[in-house]
Amino acid sequence: MGRGPTVLISELAERTGVSARALRHYEDRGLLVPARNSSGYRDYSASDVVRVAQIRTMLSAGLGTSVIRRYLDCVRTGEHGMSLDMCPGLRAELDSLAGRLAAEQAELREKQRRLSELAATGDPARRAGADASRRRTGAPGPDRAGVRGSGE
16 A cells, blocks of 8 residues: 555544544545545545644635645645645635635624614614604604603
């Protein structure tokens, strides 16, 4: 085989903390290519433990499996952890992902601002309409006691 000692999928799952189902998914997506033993079982090598760690690192950074498949060979693992060689196209992929994440963060901040505003003051659009109506009719606002404003 030339790959050194091998392990079955259950042992690779245990060593990497990844489910056997996820390992099969990585194989289906072309990220892992295990050998097969004479019984047809998957045989994984020590290098597959490293490869799974690389895959998980890239997934946790927000890269999808199709992007990972294209650039997995750009990942280097050494004594100081993992690093990326900037393969052609990889910088553009990373910049694109960073841009999408920045846009999503801005959208979430805006939603959080609107939610906080709503929680603090009620629905601003409805409140603005009610305030305008009160100004036209002379009805008391919600902070004043009175029955005249209750028909809104």
